[in-house]
Amino acid sequence: MASRKRESFRWRTPVEIGLIAAVIYVLLGAPGLPTWIWPDSTPVHEASPRAKIESLVYPSEGLQCPKHTYDVHVFSATPLIIYIDGFLSDEEAHHLVDMSATKWQTSTVFNKGVESTDESVRKSEKALIDRDQTVQCIEQRALAFQGWPAETFIERLWTQRYNVSGHYAHHYDWATTSKTSRRSSTFMVYLSAECTGGGTQFPRISRPDESKWCQFVECDGETEGVTFKPRAGSAVFWNNFDADGRGYKETIHAGMPVTSGTKIGLNIWSWYQAGHVPE
Numbered sequence: 001m002a003s004r005k006r007e008s009f010r011w012r013t014p015v016e017i018g019l020i021a022a023v024i025y026v027l028l029g030a031p032g033l034p035t036w037i038w039p040d041s042t043p044v045h046e047a048s049p050r051a052k053i054e055s056l057v058y059p060s061e062g063l064q065c066p067k068h069t070y071d072v073h074v075f076s077a078t079p080l081i082i083y084i085d086g087f088l089s090d091e092e093a094h095h096l097v098d099m100s101a102t103k104w105q106t107s108t109v110f111n112k113g114v115e116s117t118d119e120s121v122r123k124s125e126k127a128l129i130d131r132d133q134t135v136q137c138i139e140q141r142a143l144a145f146q147g148w149p150a151e152t153f154i155e156r157l158w159t160q161r162y163n164v165s166g167h168y169a170h171h172y173d174w175a176t177t178s179k180t181s182r183r184s185s186t187f188m189v190y191l192s193a194e195c196t197g198g199g200t201q202f203p204r205i206s207r208p209d210e211s212k213w214c215q216f217v218e219c220d221g222e223t224e225g226v227t228f229k230p231r232a233g234s235a236v237f238w239n240n241f242d243a244d245g246r247g248y249k250e251t252i253h254a255g256m257p258v259t260s261g262t263k264i265g266l267n268i269w270s271w272y273q274a275g276h277v278p279e
C-alpha cells in the first residue's frame with residue numbers, strides 16, 4: 001500500500017513546470033509584453049482609412065499667425081498622449097463652428113474601404129472646412145506642435161457635430177500603414193462642449209491616480225479605461241504609430257454618446273507621405 005503511494009508521486013519534469021508557468025503567465029495577462037502581440041477582441045471600426053493625396057495640405061509660407069497660448073499636460077510617453085488645454089482660442093473655435101454651419105452632412109464609416117452610413121457605429125454630422133488664414137494657422141500650429149516632422153502633411157480639416165445619442169464606436173484612426181504612407185497622429189479638438197457625455201474614451205489606457213487629472217478626465221464612476229472630457233478649445237493629441245511604423249493598439253478610442261446638448265469636435269490628422277512635395 002505504502003509502496004504504491006510512493007510510485008504515484010513523482011517530481012514534475014522541467015517541461016511540465018515550464019508549461020504550467022506559461023499558462024499562469026498568460027492568465028496574468030502576459031505582464032511586460034507589448035499589447036500589440038495579443039489578438040484584439042475589441043470590435044474595431046475603420047475611420048477614413050486612406051487619405052487621398054489631394055486632401056493633404058500644407059500651410060502657406062509667410063503666414064502671420066497669433067502666438068499660441070496653450071498649456072500641455074503629458075498624459076503618457078508611450079504612446080505619446082498629450083492633453084492640450086486651450087489649443088484653440090475662443091474666437092478660433094467659434095469661427096470653425098460658424099464655417100461649418102452650411103456644410104453639415106451625415107458622417108460615414110468605412111468597411112473594407114467602402115464608405116457607408118451606419119448609426120450603430122458613427123452617429124454624427126461632419127463638415128469639410130475651407131482653408132482661410134485662421135484655419136491655416138491651426139494647421140501650422142499642429143505641425144509646429146510635433147516639431148515639423150519630415151514629409152508629414154495635414155489632412156483637410158473636418159468638424160463633427162454630435163447631438164443627443166450621437167457617438168462614434170471604438171476604432172483606430174488608422175487602418176493601413178506602410179513604409180511610405182500612414183496617418184501618423186491625431187488631434188481630437190473640442191470646439192463646443194455644451195453637453196453631457198461625449199467624452200473621448202480609450203479602453204486600453206488606465207486612468208491616472210493623481211487627482212490633478214480629474215479636470216481633464218472623468219474621475220466619477222467606473223468607466224473602462226480613461227475618458228477625456230470635452231472642454232471647448234482643448235485637444236487630446238496622440239501618436240498612432242511607433243518609430244518603426246507599427247500601430248499602437250492602445251490608441252483604440254471611442255466618442256462616447258452625448259446624453260444631453262451638443263458636442264462639436266474637430267479632427268486634425270497628420271499624414272506621413274514619403275516623397276510627397278507640398279504645393
Ligand SMILES: O=C(O)CCC(=O)C(=O)O
Nearest residue numbers: 047168199200254255265
Ligand atoms: O468625438 C470624439 O470624441 C472622437 C471622434 C473620433 O474619434 C474621430 O472622429 O475619429
Ligand SMILES: [Fe+2]
Nearest residue numbers: 047172173253
Ligand atoms: Fe477617432
